Amino acid sequence: MALFMDTGLLLRKVNNLRCFTPRRNRVKEKWAATRAKYPPTTLALQHFDAAYGIQLGHLWPSVRAALLCERKYGALVNNFSDDDVLSDLQDQGCRDFISDTDLEVHLEQISAVGVEGESSDLSTKTSDISHQQLSPLQISRNIKCLVFPRGDITRFKPAKPDKFGLLGYYLMDAASVLPCLALDVQEGHNVLDLCAAPGGKTLTLLQTQCLGFLCVNDSSISRTLRLKRVLHSYTPKPFLSGDNLRITSFDGTKWGEIERDTFDRVLVDVPCTTDRHSLVEDDNNIFSRSRTGERRRLPQLQLELLLAGIEATHPGGEILYSTCTLSQTQNQSVVEQAIHLAQENHSIHLQVVDLKPLTHMFRKTFHFAPNLHLGEMVIPHLAANFGPIYMCKLKRLT
Amino acid sequence: MGACVAARQVLRWSVRSATSSALFSPLRFGCCHVQPLCISRRLLCSSGSDCILQSNHHGVTDLSGKHAAELSLRSLVNMGFTDSQAEQIYETVSKAKGASSAKHALSALSSLFALGLNASTVGKLLEKCPQLYTIKESQFQQRIGNLRRQGLGEGSLQRVVSHYPQILVVPMKKINNVGMFLREKCLFTVQQVTEILRDSPAIIEEDLGELEYKFQYVYFRMGVKQAEMVKSKLFRFTLNEVRSRHCFLERRGLYQTPDKKGQTLIVNPKLNSILTVDQDTFLAQVAKASAEEYDVFQRLMAREWQAEEHQENFEAVSDDDEEEKDEENEGKKAYMRRKKK
Numbered sequence: 092m093a094l095f096m097d098t099g100l101l102l103r104k105v106n107n108l109r110c111f112t113p114r115r116n117r118v119k120e121k122w123a124a125t126r127a128k129y130p131p132t133t134l135a136l137q138h139f140d141a142a143y144g145i146q147l148g149h150l151w152p153s154v155r156a157a158l159l160c161e162r163k164y165g166a167l168v169n170n171f172s173d174d175d176v177l178s179d180l181q182d183q184g185c186r187d188f189i190s191d192t193d194l195e196v197h198l199e200q201i202s203a204v205g206v207e208g209e210s211s212d213l214s215t216k217t218s219d220i221s222h223q224q225l226s227p228l229q230i231s232r233n234i235k236c237l238v239f240p241r242g243d244i245t246r247f248k249p250a251k252p253d254k255f256g257l258l259g260y261y262l263m264d265a266a267s268v269l270p271c272l273a274l275d276v277q278e279g280h281n282v283l284d285l286c287a288a289p290g291g292k293t294l295t296l297l298q299t300q301c302l303g304f305l306c307v308n309d310s311s312i313s314r315t316l317r318l319k320r321v322l323h324s325y326t327p328k329p330f331l332s333g334d335n336l337r338i339t340s341f342d343g344t345k346w347g348e349i350e351r352d353t354f355d356r357v358l359v360d361v362p363c364t365t366d367r368h369s370l371v372e373d374d375n376n377i378f379s380r381s382r383t384g385e386r387r388r389l390p391q392l393q394l395e396l397l398l399a400g401i402e403a404t405h406p407g408g409e410i411l412y413s414t415c416t417l418s419q420t421q422n423q424s425v426v427e428q429a430i431h432l433a434q435e436n437h438s439i440h441l442q443v444v445d446l447k448p449l450t451h452m453f454r455k456t457f458h459f460a461p462n463l464h465l466g467e468m469v470i471p472h473l474a475a476n477f478g479p480i481y482m483c484k485l486k487r488l489t
Numbered sequence: 490m491g492a493c494v495a496a497r498q499v500l501r502w503s504v505r506s507a508t509s510s511a512l513f514s515p516l517r518f519g520c521c522h523v524q525p526l527c528i529s530r531r532l533l534c535s536s537g538s539d540c541i542l543q544s545n546h547h548g549v550t551d552l553s554g555k556h557a558a559e560l561s562l563r564s565l566v567n568m569g570f571t572d573s574q575a576e577q578i579y580e581t582v583s584k585a586k587g588a589s590s591a592k593h594a595l596s597a598l599s600s601l602f603a604l605g606l607n608a609s610t611v612g613k614l615l616e617k618c619p620q621l622y623t624i625k626e627s628q629f630q631q632r633i634g635n636l637r638r639q640g641l642g643e644g645s646l647q648r649v650v651s652h653y654p655q656i657l658v659v660p661m662k663k664i665n666n667v668g669m670f671l672r673e674k675c676l677f678t679v680q681q682v683t684e685i686l687r688d689s690p691a692i693i694e695e696d697l698g699e700l701e702y703k704f705q706y707v708y709f710r711m712g713v714k715q716a717e718m719v720k721s722k723l724f725r726f727t728l729n730e731v732r733s734r735h736c737f738l739e740r741r742g743l744y745q746t747p748d749k750k751g752q753t754l755i756v757n758p759k760l761n762s763i764l765t766v767d768q769d770t771f772l773a774q775v776a777k778a779s780a781e782e783y784d785v786f787q788r789l790m791a792r793e794w795q796a797e798e799h800q801e802n803f804e805a806v807s808d809d810d811e812e813e814k815d816e817e818n819e820g821k822k823a824y825m826r827r828k829k830k
Binding site: 140144149151152153155156159160161242244472473474 | 737740741742743777778781782784785786788789792793
């Protein structure tokens with residue numbers, strides 16, 4: 092770069108663009124020879140001990156042990172694949188946790204569910220007050236996710252491509268399927284996935300095969316590329332055409348301005364401290380000292396994204412907010428603030444949709460945190476090492 | 490040992506010159522070298538089992554008197570064995586090949602009685618450890634002497650032998666190696682080594698490399714010092730048992746590795762309360778977790794450790810030219826090398 096004499100400013104000659112590149116995009120030239128004294132994973136653990144020890148109380152030791160041990164995966168069945176994935180996996184001992192529940196779920200009809208104890212026949216017993224409060228449960232259809240039974244630590248083998256080159260199943264945290272189920276995507280709905288990368292939940296939404304139009308966005312270009320690769324491995328080309336799908340890399344917080352009052356359903360799966368990942372991986376860890384500022388701005392970013400998602404939904408539509416952290420500051424607090432600000436600044440009236448029926452339905456497979464005043468949370472447990480996943484569903488009334 | 494030999498000689502001379510004395514009457518039946526030793530033991534030992542020794546001597550000397558190496562059921566019963574025990578011993582000896590098998594059996598029996606063990610214990614030991622029959626007389630005495638030198642005095646010696654008879658079957662070198670290893674590598678005191686041998690005699694069968702790793706794990710990773718290790722009978726437990734319980738507590742946040750100054754943010758449970766209790770008590774009181782969690786945890790850990798070992802073997806092949814010169818930290822470095830991710 093030469094000196095700009097005519098502007099009157101003297102710029103020092105710059106050899107390379109390193110000082111202009113954001114730190115996170117720089118290539119690492121020098122690698123440390125010894126391990127850091129307090130690596131980011133240790134810092135993360137200390138942080139969690141302090142925060143969650145209080146928040147979860149006596150549940151924290153079990154959650155802590157589960158977070159530090161190997162996670163459990165679920166196999167999301169690819170409905171576009173030719174192979175009979177379902178029976179193959181079932182032969183290995185897995186079962187589809189979505190259909191394997193005590194309760195019957197009518198997707199079109201509304202039915203009150205109230206099963207007490209081990210009885211397999213359904214009867215609308217409403218002797219318990221909590222059952223009376225259970226509103227009808229509707230979940231997105233066609234999604235199948237297989238898991239090994241409780242306490243079984245068998246690993247899934249990698250998926251193999253079928254004769255069209257599409258993979259049979261996608262390995263992901265089974266709890267990540269829950270937000271997509273809770274979103275309750277119905278026939279012909281226009282759906283927005285605001286922070287889609289790396290693409291697990293997007294893929295899950297595509298499995299419903301009843302979407303009108305799907306908008307997929309992530310603020311990071313590199314992660315969007317990864318998302319595209321995932322979609323190409325699992326979905327046939329016709330489903331990825333411009334008539335059905337749009338993939339973008341815009342700043343998600345601007346959506347209120349871009350496409351206001353447009354969508355039937357919006358999934359806001361915000362960037363968070365990714366608790367499980369932060370305890371295990373040192374690379375690119377959000378608890379490293381260089382990313383402290385970024386980490387402290389997270390709740391603000393999450394709030395802006397949620398508000399954008401709310402603005403993008405048309406009245407009568409639903410928004411699902413989800414994170415993969417246990418932290419109250421990134422979960423309940425964000426939702427509460429968003430509801431408040433939406434009312435204050437945009438006169439948008441929101442109603443919280445009760446997800447208790449969902450937790451009741453899947454209580455055999457997952458451990459849910461008890462007594463959350465807003466939303467529901469899957470907490471890790473050694474015998475069911477899924478999560479952490481927090482979700483909260485909002486319905487836009489005005 | 491010298492005193493014994495001297496005493497034995499003295500007795501032999503006195504025996505030869507003695508006429509008939511009630512005390513020495515059994516000797517009329519022959520000059521088996523076993524007898525004086527038994528008696529010298531009786532004189533030198535202060536154990537209170539005199540009458541048992543007396544009756545056993547009668548039985549043994551009866552046998553030795555016959556010379557024909559006959560180990561009949563009746564003589565066995567005379568020694569104090571029950572009928573079933575006598576039958577079993579007789580059978581085992583008859584099945585054993587070689588002409589001297591009966592003689593060996595005889596010497597084994599007499600040596601065991603000489604220790605001061607009663608007949609029922611001896612019977613159980615022989616059942617538990619049939620190799621005892623094959624030990625030669627001299628070997629027997631040498632090994633007993635060696636154990637005494639290791640610090641196992643009266644009472645302790647009998648206890649160890651009755652709980653773990655295999656300790657008499659292994660060569661002295663093995664026991665001495667273990668003792669030396671514990672003193673020099675692990676820096677246990679001599680008294681502590683004796684206590685370890687007494688409480689966990691099975692340690693002699695363990696591979697020294699594995700033993701070292703177990704010690705280093707508890708010393709460095711758990712921050713436990715030698716005295717507490719001895720008190721909690723650490724060497725009775727396998728490495729996996731220790732690791733499982735420790736890692737379970739560690740991942741639950743109930744156990745922390747002490748820092749350089751030996752401090753932790755929380756109070757670690759004592760090694761005693763972790764190891765010596767049964768699993769249910771451990772889960773209920775120390776870990777405060779369910780059995781289901783611990784069961785899954787153990788399986789996950791087994792898989793993790795297997796993967797670590799694989800990784801380690803892979804790295805060891807490519808790691809051969811590294812050398813540690815630092816004596817002080819050698820122990821810890823060796824441990825960290827094996828432990829590193």
